[in-house]
Amino acid sequence: MIHCLRILIVGCFLSIAIVPLAKAQVTVTGMITDKDNNLVLPYASIFNKNTNKRTTSDQGGFYKIAASRNDVLIFSFLGYKSDTLTVLESSGTETLNVKMEVAGKFLKGVEVTTKYTPYQLDSMARREQYGNILNNADSKLVGGRGNTPEGAGITISPITRFSKKEKQKREFKKLFDKMEKEKYIDSRFTPLLVSQVTGLKGDSLQLFMRDNYPDYDTMRVLNHQDLLYWITDKYKAWKK
Template sequence: MKRIITGIILLCCCGLLPGYAQAQQVTLTGSVVDKENGLVLPYASVTNKSTGRRTYSDKGGFYKITGSKGDIIVFSFLGYRPDSIPITQSSGTETREISLKVETRQLHSVEVSSQYTPYQVDSINRREQFSYILENPNKPLAGGSTPVGAGIVFSPFTRYSRKEKQKREFKKIFAEAEEERYIDSRFTPGFVSQVTRLKGDSLRLFMRENYPDYNTMRSLRQEDLIYWITDKYRAWKK
């Protein structure tokens, strides 16, 4: 009888151990940087494609995500080409530095037509790429007020405050980047050169010293923009 019980236990152990090995978690850590200059990319999206788990790099570009051997981890950042790597270790901590390349202009899901400008097409594609963040409503960082003398009140959101702050910071960065891209789509070197006849270093200096703000660009029609650049150029020459 003891032999039978021992045999059953051994069989159970043999059956369970492979499953346990497969279920072991690996912590993938490292930093996300710009491939060209090595600068860190804060709030980059880090997604375990195999499990759907998602997190973000912090302000210093550092990331940490869990998974199992063979899981595919996808890294993406606004204006950069996404990249992916597999987890290669079976357990413990695996450290990988991720270098992302700046994305060249590619028009995917929306075609350029009389309805859309190239900027609008790029903007639509960017919003589609990061819709899981942009369409995720902001949540309170801490809940409730603390009555006088009642001590500290802990919010159910407190444990998620870090991710919530990262999400809000990403939305802010995204909005600022969109405004800059809009300005650059209209205030182009080619267009400014046609209006001012400036070239080379003089053109770059003029554009840098007279870079318009977003609200100004939104308020100006194309013909008004020509007059605006002309006025700025005349004042700049003096």
């Protein structure tokens, strides 16, 4: 670590103190996109492992975060494999564009052999990863029904409510909820299970599953036996 000397004269004595210099800062910027189709990924998480600072990409997939040389940045997005990059520059600006790869769909069987299902374990990991956003309450409008406290107090202005950061946070929560529901459906309506019930393989299996993709509410009320009946009924109708 680089140090500087600070000389202090106290009375007749000479005092020399060694004060560490602050690490030089670099602004890391770039765009986060899908590796296969080059679509931008808004609200992706960028985490500086060394400083514990976190930010998210904007609606255009762009991000900006402060770092120092050799800091490790972790890029995450719902449904994608996380990526890790190391900052190389020591000052100024460094551009790190990230192309993220889609994570494979849930293809395991339906048997539960541990305390938690694979879906539950994945869900808990996602909640922990994005907890800084999900646990942050949305700002409320001043004077909104039930929002303004009696007497003196702190209220949130419409400017804050509709700020870019607040809007991105609300959009991310909607996206997270949608992805969680799809993950739950995929954890039960699996190619393995559907193939076992219908006997379909390959393209025919994919086509049937696409045409009969269930909604979240249906999957929540069906137990495993009812799900087998549901797939069978859908397959009979689909063959006709």
